[in-house]
Amino acid sequence: MKIVCKLFIVVILFLLKGITMIPVIAKYMLSRSFSKINFTFKPLDWQESDFNGSKFGLYLHVPFCRMFCSFCPFYKVLYDEKLKKKYIEGVKREVKLRDLKGNANWLYIGGGTPNLLKAEEIREILVYLREFMELKDVGMEGNPFEFAPEYLEKIGDAGVTKISMGVETFQSDALKAVKRAKANEHLVDKIVDVAQKIGISVNIDLMVGLPKQSLEGCLKDIETIANIGPDQVTIYPYLMIPGVMADPGADPLNMFKTIESAWDVLKENGYKRDSIWVFAKSNRIYDSAKDELVCDYFGLGPAAFSTLGNIQTVNPPIELYLHTLKNGKRLAFYTQLDENAKAWRAFAHELYKLQLDPEVCDKLPLSVKIVLQILRATGYVKGFNVTNKGRYLVHEITKTAIETLPFPLNKPNRIKNISEYEEILKKVKLQDA
Numbered sequence: 001m002k003i004v005c006k007l008f009i010v011v012i013l014f015l016l017k018g019i020t021m022i023p024v025i026a027k028y029m030l031s032r033s034f035s036k037i038n039f040t041f042k043p044l045d046w047q048e049s050d051f052n053g054s055k056f057g058l059y060l061h062v063p064f065c066r067m068f069c070s071f072c073p074f075y076k077v078l079y080d081e082k083l084k085k086k087y088i089e090g091v092k093r094e095v096k097l098r099d100l101k102g103n104a105n106w107l108y109i110g111g112g113t114p115n116l117l118k119a120e121e122i123r124e125i126l127v128y129l130r131e132f133m134e135l136k137d138v139g140m141e142g143n144p145f146e147f148a149p150e151y152l153e154k155i156g157d158a159g160v161t162k163i164s165m166g167v168e169t170f171q172s173d174a175l176k177a178v179k180r181a182k183a184n185e186h187l188v189d190k191i192v193d194v195a196q197k198i199g200i201s202v203n204i205d206l207m208v209g210l211p212k213q214s215l216e217g218c219l220k221d222i223e224t225i226a227n228i229g230p231d232q233v234t235i236y237p238y239l240m241i242p243g244v245m246a247d248p249g250a251d252p253l254n255m256f257k258t259i260e261s262a263w264d265v266l267k268e269n270g271y272k273r274d275s276i277w278v279f280a281k282s283n284r285i286y287d288s289a290k291d292e293l294v295c296d297y298f299g300l301g302p303a304a305f306s307t308l309g310n311i312q313t314v315n316p317p318i319e320l321y322l323h324t325l326k327n328g329k330r331l332a333f334y335t336q337l338d339e340n341a342k343a344w345r346a347f348a349h350e351l352y353k354l355q356l357d358p359e360v361c362d363k364l365p366l367s368v369k370i371v372l373q374i375l376r377a378t379g380y381v382k383g384f385n386v387t388n389k390g391r392y393l394v395h396e397i398t399k400t401a402i403e404t405l406p407f408p409l410n411k412p413n414r415i416k417n418i419s420e421y422e423e424i425l426k427k428v429k430l431q432d433a
């Protein structure tokens with residue numbers, strides 16, 4: 001009898017241990033499903049007109065920056081007037097070659113720094129896109145230094161409905177440490193005021209966990225931004241995506257706690273929490289990551305991702321992008337996502353929103369449904385809502401999902417035929433030199 005009792009206790013302890021390990025297991029499953037994704041660099045010779053009229057989005061990558069902030073892993077090159085002109089021609093060639101048609105539900109113009117393009121150039125691209133398809137909501141990222149009032153008026157007139165700008169922090173030491181110029185609060189206030197008067201909604205990006213950034217100072221940043229009153233505030237924990245150059249100034253738990261305290265401030269100022277890091281006053285949400293995770297979308301420009309069903313492609317860097325398009329061809333990194341990776345991505349997205357969609361959950365495979373049930377049993381999720389206790393798990397899962405995303409340009413070991421790719425890149429660089 002004694003032995004049976006002991007055995008029973010051991011089994012119970014084992015199960016309890018297993019259950020407490022669930023968050024760790026969920027994180028592991030997610031990063032494992034991404035870690036299997038490998039790309040082949042190859043010509044793409046299909047036309048994309050099959051998507052006519054169906055639900056899709058568009059992303060345009062504008063890779064230019066005047067300075068490189070050391071926290072930023074996104075694909076970018078130094079701004080150059082001549083290269084910019086070639087880039088605009090390249091984008092037009094790509095749109096034509098891919099035979100894009102139909103109704104785009106959204107367009108995000110991201111970067112890099114899209115507002116290094118003149119307002120007339122933004123209009124030129126939008127007019128060209130509209131020759132091929134309907135555009136609904138148009139969002140555009142940018143740097144606060146390039147959003148002059150006349151610029152905002154012109155892009156509003158060209159059809160931009162929402163903008164997002166990086167403020168990151170007002171703390172001078174932290175900005176110095178990441179080699180970024182400071183946008184002072186008067187400049188930010190003016191942009192928000194002018195944009196909102198024109199009917200453009202504004203998101204402001206802040207970051208927590210930068211080197212030399214004080215966490216108390218982050219709360220002051222939030223108070224300043226809440227007083228300015230943009231339509232939306234996104235607070236990113238510093239994400240260690242391959243390609244970032246600066247060390248973090250805080251650990252993930254303290255970054256999370258700071259975001260939670262920021263939420264208290266934002267709540268008092270009329271913001272609702274739209275997802276784990278996004279707080280908004282209106283329904284016109286600027287969240288390209290959210291749309292890109294769940295929709296089919298065509299990515300235009302160098303290094304842009306596209307997701308079409310199970311297929312994912314990533315455009316090459318700018319020199320190769322321009323060269324191949326000039327010759328009427330497309331070369332890109334190509335992969336096919338397996339059902340498992342797609343299911344874990346969909347689940348991560350549901351958690352990210354903090355409110356799960358019952359229809360999406362219903363379609364998840366059994367393995368993911370079991371994890372969801374255990375999250376419910378352990379109090380991380382109640383019904384279809386992430387609980388207060390569950391928010392740290394979601395913070396961790398989203399961080400892991402983004403940090404393990406397979407960017408082939410940042411992670412060359414993800415390219416199966418890397419030597420072939422490097423050979424082509426070298427040839428093109430020599431030819432264009």
Ligand SMILES: C[S@@+](CC[C@H](N)C(=O)[O-])C[C@H]1O[C@@H](n2cnc3c(N)ncnc32)[C@H](O)[C@@H]1O
Binds near residue numbers: 072111114141
């Ligand atoms: C691609 S950047 C474009 C913003 C624009 N170029 C600017 O400088 O204002 C968009 C946002 O990504 C966020 N970001 C960049 N690197 C990040 C990282 N390593 N971790 C978290 N957020 C990051 C920053 O908040 C940044 O404003």
Ligand code: SF4
Binds near residue numbers: 064068074112166
């Ligand atoms: S944060 Fe903006 S300006 Fe800084 S490197 Fe990234 S894209 Fe360029």
